[in-house]
Structures are given as structure tokens and as C-alpha cells.
Amino acid sequence: MDKRAIGVFDSGLGGLTAVRRLHALMPQENIIYFGDTGRVPYGTRGRDIITKYARQDVAFLRQFDLKSIIIACNTVSAIALDLLSEENDIPIIGTVEPACRRAMTMTQTGRVGVIGTAATIRSGAYEKYLHKKDGTLDLFTQACPLFVPLVENGRVHRGDVVIETIVKEYLTPLKDAGVDTLILGCTHYPLLEEVIGDFMGPDVTLIDSGAEAANLASTQFDPNEGTGTTQYFVSDDPQGFDQLAELFLQEKVDVGAELVDISRY
Template identity: 45%
Template sequence: MDNRAIGVFDSGLGGLTAVKELHKILPNENIVYLGDTGRVPYGSRSRETIIKYAQQDIDFLIKKDIKMILAACGTVSSTLPREISSKLPVPYVDIVLPAAQEACAMSARGRIGVVGTNATLKSNAFGRAMRGIRSDIHVYGNPCPLLVHLVENGMIEPDNQITTLAVQMYLEPLIKEKIDTLILGCTHYPLLYETFNRILDYKVTLIDSGQCAAKAVRNTLLKNGMLSDRTEPGTTEYNVTDEIETFDKTASIFLGEPVTGAVNRIELL
């Protein structure tokens, strides 16, 4: 057993959708969350910059004496080289392989769409992962660069006209390909779950990458005998790199519950 905290990071607050799932399935675990809100989004940055930012995020969490790391960021998950993540002193999970496995299991016709940031789609990480699982699939991707901004600004209501138009525009090429499954390849996107469902007429299976990643965290802890033996509910510490004045209000939307843990503004070096 290991009572140290789970470390989770994202470029902004989207990773809180994964924290929400961790709260559900691992309620006795402590969590340290880092949202790099001062530099969100990562998806429009160069590969070199994304890797540098990810390493800074990871270094911060490791200094917190965490027992494992979840990269709850589609951009980092699809960009950080394996030779870096495999050499970390703690187990590392990202959102790509868990979501790819779920999509391959759920797709009836093997026509799978992927939406994410520019960097995520350019990397083709989800496509490579899925082709390694199923040889019969066809993968169709489309970047959605506006959606992180819209979600971070709270424009998540299913009837929000601006967000609906943006999602519809991004989904049109995938609808034409007659996809039967869609990976939400960014942890911000589950906040737009109903918007995606409406536009797809509820006929496409949506894969919540944050939810899949949370299950992978649980499986990793189980496999390595690292679950907490704590009997009381765990705590969550929140760290952000920009202002914290509006954090509680915005974060509670991602979490689906009020923020109860400490909130800190930190600098990354």
C-alpha cells in the first residue's frame, strides 16, 4: 500500500474532468493537481515547447512526493516522447492508450474519429495506438483549436450558439466519413459532451479520454500494490500558474462539485 498522492496535470483546467472520475472510483486517494493556466492551451505550441512545459509540470509534481503521474492533457499525452516518460521515478499514465483501447473495443464498424488540439492531431498518436490494437480500423481526425478557449471561458451550455457552431464545423468532415465512435482527445471536451451528442444525433459512441485515463490509473495502482489503505476520503490540492480569484467557480464546473481542497498559485521553473 502507498498513501502518497496521485499527481495529475494539464495545460489548464480540463484535466479536472479526469480528477472528477478519480474522485468517483478512488475516493480515498489524495490528489495533487497542477493546471498550467498561465500558458493554456498547449495545443498551438511547438513540439519543443510542449515537451519543455510538460517536463516542468512533471518536475513540480515529483517534488510533491507523488506516487504516480497522470498526464490529463491530450497534447502532452500525444507529444511527450516515451524515452522521457519511461524513465520517470514513478509510474506514468497518459490519456492516449486507455482511450484508444476503449474506442477499439466499442467500435462496431471500425470507423473511429478523433478530435483534439492541433498538436494532438498532428502527432497521430491516437491513430498509431489504435492501429496497434485493431488492424481493421479507419481513423479520421480533425483538430478543434477553438474548443479549449470556449470551455476555459465557461461557454459549455448545450444551447450556447457559438460553441454549437464551432463543434458542428469541426464535426462535419467526420460525419461525412460515417464514424461510429469518436474519441474526445482532450480532457476539456467532456464538458461539451451533450453538444457533441446532439450534433451527432446520439448515433456515435463518445469516448471520454479523461474517464478512460482515470480507470487506467486505478488499474496501475492495483497492479503495483500502490492503493492507499486510507479509510477516510482523500484530499485534493490544486495548483495553478495564473490567478486564483475565479478558480473555485470555474473548477467546480469541471469537477461537478464544489472545490474543497487548498488552491495555490505557483511558478514553474
């Protein structure tokens, strides 16, 4: 039995989709979540700034006695996973590899789409991994920079003409390309699964990258026992975080997020 907590971080609320999966898989685990809500989104930033922010996020989490950290942010996973793994003596789990593994098992046609932030798509991390593992795959990528701010403002529901219009604009090229598997390469995007699924159609499998990272984490270490607790920390607007957290976690929860001055780390 390992009573140490699991650390999870993201640029904002999106990483809560990974926490949701952790709660389902490992309700006995203690979780420390940090959402960098004061600097969201990361996906529009340059590589050096993203790396700086990621190091600060990890430094904050390492104040706690952790057995692993999940980078519930595809942008950081795509750009800084190797560096963070080298700099830390506990497992650092990203989203890119587990999402790619799932996509490779699900595609029937070999036509795989990837959507993500501008930084994630620009990094080429998904193409590099997938082509290394299976050079026969046809890959189609699309940056979706407006998705994160819309999700962070709760614009995620069917019938919302704004999000439906943006989904159509971004995803039409992937639909026209005939992808049968679509990696949601940002942990915010599972909140758009219904809208994206409606547009892409029932024959396209959607891969939740945050959930896949949680699935991988569940196989990596000895579980805790009993009932776990989750603590939430943010770098700005804890009240706003509390109000939207239930949407991401899809459960009634007393979040009580605490404010952190992340610039100190």
C-alpha cells in the first residue's frame, strides 16, 4: 500500500477530466490538483514560457509527498514531458503516448485525426509518436485555439450556436478526410464530446487523452486503501473554479479551491 498522493496539473480546468477518470478508477487515491487558472491557456504560448510554467507547476506539487505526477495538459506533455521526467525522481505521466496507444488499437482504416492547441499541434508530438510506432497511418491534425476559452466559460452544450459553429469550422477538414478515430489532444475537449460527436458522426471514435493518462497511471504503482481525498489549488479566481468544477468532474463536490502564488515557485 502506498499512501502518497497523486499530483495532477493543467493550465486551468481541463485537467479535471483526468481527475474524473482517476476518481472512477481509483477512488481510494489521494489527489492534489493544481490548475494554473491565472495563466490559462498555455497552448498559445512559446516553448520556453510553457517549459517555465510547467517547472513551476511541478515545483508547487513537489511540496507534497507524491508517488506520481500526471501532466493533464497536452501542451506541456508535448513540449516538456521528457525534461520534467529527467528532473524528477517520481514517475511523470503525460497524455500523448497513452492517447496514441489507444488510437492505434481503435482505428480500422488507419486514418487518425488529432485536435489540440496551437502549441500542441505545432510541436508535432502526436505525429512523431504515431509515425514511429506505425508508419502506415494517415494522420490529419487541426489546431483549435478557441475551444479552451469557450470550455472555460461553460460554452459546451448542444444547441449553443457559438460552439457548434466553431466545431464545424475546425473539424470539417478532418471529417472530409474520412478519419475514423479522433484524438482529443487537450484535456478541455472531452467537455465537447457531445458536440464533436454529433458533427463527426457515430462511426468516428473519440479518444479522451486525459482519461487515457489516468488509465495508464492506474497501472503504475501500488494502490492506496480506504477512501481518498482530493485537494484543489489554483493560481487565480478560486470561486470561479469552484463554480465550473462540477461541469468537468460530472459529480457534486465541495471543491473549495485554495489560491496559490505560483510565481514563488
